[in-house]
Amino acid sequence: MKQLIRLTVNDREYEVGVDPNTTLVDLLRGHLGLTGTKKGCDLGDCGACTVLLDGKAVNSCLVLAVQAGDRTVQTIEGLETAQGLHPLQQAFIEKGAIQCGFCSSGMILSAKELLDRSPHPAEPEIRRAISGNLCRCTGYQKIIEAIKDAAR
Amino acid sequence: MILPKFEFHEPTSISDACELMARHRGEARLLAGGTDLLVNMKKKVLNPKRLVSLGRIPELTQVERSNGTLWIGAGATVSAIAASAMVARDASALGLGARALGTPLIRNLATIGGNIGSARPAADLPPALIVYGAVLVLRSVAGERRLPIGEFFKGPGLTAAHEDELIAAVVIQVPAGYAGAGYLNLGVRKAQDCNIVNVASYLELDGRAEVIRAARVALGSVGPTPLRSPSAEAVLIGQKPTEALFDLAADAAQRDCMPILDFRGSAEYRRDMVGVLARRTLTMALAEARSRN
Numbered sequence: 001m002k003q004l005i006r007l008t009v010n011d012r013e014y015e016v017g018v019d020p021n022t023t024l025v026d027l028l029r030g031h032l033g034l035t036g037t038k039k040g041c042d043l044g045d046c047g048a049c050t051v052l053l054d055g056k057a058v059n060s061c062l063v064l065a066v067q068a069g070d071r072t073v074q075t076i077e078g079l080e081t082a083q084g085l086h087p088l089q090q091a092f093i094e095k096g097a098i099q100c101g102f103c104s105s106g107m108i109l110s111a112k113e114l115l116d117r118s119p120h121p122a123e124p125e126i127r128r129a130i131s132g133n134l135c136r137c138t139g140y141q142k143i144i145e146a147i148k149d150a151a152r
Numbered sequence: 153m154i155l156p157k158f159e160f161h162e163p164t165s166i167s168d169a170c171e172l173m174a175r176h177r178g179e180a181r182l183l184a185g186g187t188d189l190l191v192n193m194k195k196k197v198l199n200p201k202r203l204v205s206l207g208r209i210p211e212l213t214q215v216e217r218s219n220g221t222l223w224i225g226a227g228a229t230v231s232a233i234a235a236s237a238m239v240a241r242d243a244s245a246l247g248l249g250a251r252a253l254g255t256p257l258i259r260n261l262a263t264i265g266g267n268i269g270s271a272r273p274a275a276d277l278p279p280a281l282i283v284y285g286a287v288l289v290l291r292s293v294a295g296e297r298r299l300p301i302g303e304f305f306k307g308p309g310l311t312a313a314h315e316d317e318l319i320a321a322v323v324i325q326v327p328a329g330y331a332g333a334g335y336l337n338l339g340v341r342k343a344q345d346c347n348i349v350n351v352a353s354y355l356e357l358d359g360r361a362e363v364i365r366a367a368r369v370a371l372g373s374v375g376p377t378p379l380r381s382p383s384a385e386a387v388l389i390g391q392k393p394t395e396a397l398f399d400l401a402a403d404a405a406q407r408d409c410m411p412i413l414d415f416r417g418s419a420e421y422r423r424d425m426v427g428v429l430a431r432r433t434l435t436m437a438l439a440e441a442r443s444r445n
Contacts, residue, residue, distance in 0.1 A: 003160070020160035020203070023190075042153040043191050045344060047257055056231070056260040062186050063261070066160055067207055110256065131343035132255025 005069035009034065010078030018065040025049040027065035028075060036076035036105050040134075047133030050106035051075050057113040059132075076105035079112070088112060088150040097146035099137035106133045111147045120151050153194040159202040166211055166291055166320055172204045173316040174293040180204050182318055184227065184266030187258050206265070212320065217242065222324040226265025230277075231256065233264060242326040244440060245280035245333035245352050245433075252276045252337045255344045265319040268304065271311050274373035278305070279352035280335045281322060282370040282378055289321040296320070305377035329445045331356040331366075334436025336429045340416070347373045348417045351405075351429035355393065355437040359445065364388050369401070369430055374409035374422050381408040384430060398434045405430040 002017035009032060016031055025042075028034045028051070037060060040048030044059040051060045052074040060073075079086035088108045091097070098104045107130055114121055114129035121129070126147050135143065161180075163169040173180055181200040183189055184207075192198040206212055212227030215236060222242050224233065233239050234250035253259055253267070253276040267277045268288065278301065286301045290313060301322070304312050313319070327333070333354040339345035350372035358365045367388035369381040383404035391397050411422035 019157070021155040021157050023155065043194060044187055044258060047255070050257055053260075057257055058260045059187075059257045062190050062258075064160070064183075064186070064190075064205075066162070067186075067205060113256075128343075129256055132257035 003066050003069075005066055007068050007070065008072045010074060016065075020064065020066055022065045024051065024053075024060040024063040024065050024068050024073070027068070028060065028073070034075050034077050038102050038105055040102065045134070046103075047106040047110065047130075048103055050109045050133060052109055052113060055113070055116065057110045057132075074109070076108060079108070086112070088115070088147065091146040091150035092143070095142050095146035095149055097139060097142040099135075099139045103133055103135045103137075107135070107143055111150070114147075115151055121147075123148070155190065155193055156196065156199045158193075158200055160205065161202065162205045162208050164208050164210075166209060166318070169204055169206060169209060169318060170291055170293045170316065172202075173318060176202050176204075177316050182206060182269065184269065185229065185258075185262035186266075187254065187262045188266065188270045188272070206263075206318070212265070214321075215239070217326065220326050222326055224264055224322045224324070226268075226319040226321055227263050228265075229260060230254070230262045230264065230267065231259040234259060243280070243284055243324050243333070245283065245335035245354070245437075246277065246324070248335040249276040249280045249337075249350075249352070252335075252350075258344070264322055268301070268322070269311065269313065269319055271305050271307070271309050271377070273308055273376055273378065274347040274350065275378070276337060276347065276350060276372075278378045279350055279370040279372045280333065281324070282380065283333055283352045283354035283368040284324045284327070285368070287323045288319055289323060290314075290317045291320040292317040298323075302380060307376045327354070327356065327444070330359045330441050332437045332440025332442070332444055334433035334440065336433050336436075337372075338425055338429060346416065349373050349411075349422050349425040349429055351426065351433050353430060353433035353437045355388070355434065355441050357393070357438075357441050362392055364391055364393055367401075369405055369434075371405060371409050371426055371430075374411040374426055379409060381405040381430070383408050388434075393434075393438050398431050401434060402427040402431040 038048040040046035180202040214225040335352040337350035356366035384401040
């Protein structure tokens with residue numbers, strides 16, 4: 001039976017009926033049309049589906065949509081403001097840290113959680129922060145440079 | 153990957169959760185961080201009729217210290233434990249285990265109760281909890297009981313918890329002065345990896361004479377459950393801590409493990425690494441014990 005949940009996604013409130021076995025990534029992509037969150041392995045291994053749940057970076061494939069009820073979700077679509085792209089998004093473009101782009105949303109959100117709590121991280125901290133996000137293009141070096149650049 | 157269908161409950165208190173587990177005995181499973189259970193459900197390894205989520209029970213997430221006791225609510229996330237200054241000071245080996253577990257994304261979801269309750273032989277938190285002599289607080293409609301963590305694990309995925317029981321908290325006696333611990337894990341990668349071997353060691357020194365008064369060594373990933381190493385502990389107790397003694401203890405620890413051979417490593421390699429990690433964690437424990445006076 002569907003359950004009615006309320007949640008805030010990118011500062012917008014939604015009220016939506018979901019089956020208990022719907023995951024947060026499927027709610028975002030399928031029901032809310034927010035396809036910037038990618039679905040890779042669907043098993044918590046690749047990090048493509050990373051979103052911020054109450055400010056914490058998590059695999060949205062391992063969270064049930066009902067568990068996100070009454071909570072706040074931020075996806076890649078929520079980073080741009082009237083002033084333009086988020087500094088991390090801008091740095092990813094400028095440093096060539098986006099190749100195929102499939103890992104970018106997750107990489108940027110993992111990096112955002114890091115910079116929100118540690119504005120000027122050392123490189124080992126950056127590497128640790130994105131250790132749950134896999135890049136099949138192996139563009140890690142440029143991703144790390146972009147995060148360093150955004151933190152300056 | 154489609155999750156099988158299930159009925160979903162989100163109680164807001166421990167007693168409500170216990171009620172639900174009792175009412176649906178045998179067909180309900182507890183959902184903590186979901187990083188193990190949901191994966192197994194997607195892979196169709198598990199197919200519970202009902203899930204009782206522990207995610208909205210505030211009393212489960214307390215981490216506090218009082219009267220020399222560290223109380224860690226079972227719902228505390230692994231990242232909260234990894235970031236806790238209190239854990240780093242009073243139970244450093246547990247903090248190291250928390251930082252070694254999974255990835256930052258997994259650590260933000262996974263809980264200490266889930267890591268214990270899922271009873272995976274290679275789990276990162278149990279070895280440290282075993283050497284600290286942690287006690288589990290188990291709750292059900294029948295009430296509360298306390299069980300030393302060493303008596304909890306019965307096999308891969310099997311525990312001493314009753315079907316309708318949940319882990320409410322983990323209680324650790326904060327080590328006294330001249331006591332210290334260490335934890336190390338060995339895998340192929342630094343993140344998102346299943347351990348090949350993981351070991352925790354604990355030493356308590358008789359302050360002035362520097363004689364080892366108590367020693368505990370726990371070996372992970374080399375048996376159906378995390379294992380204590382009674383032989384290594386017997387070598388250590390009553391002796392002065394030296395490199396030669398740690399070598400003897402490491403050899404003894406190798407005799408106490410029963411590793412399997414799989415694609416992650418051969419049994420011989422695992423046994424050798426048990427020795428290496430035992431020696432290194434004993435050295436860590438000694439350094440910490442000397443610094444805590």
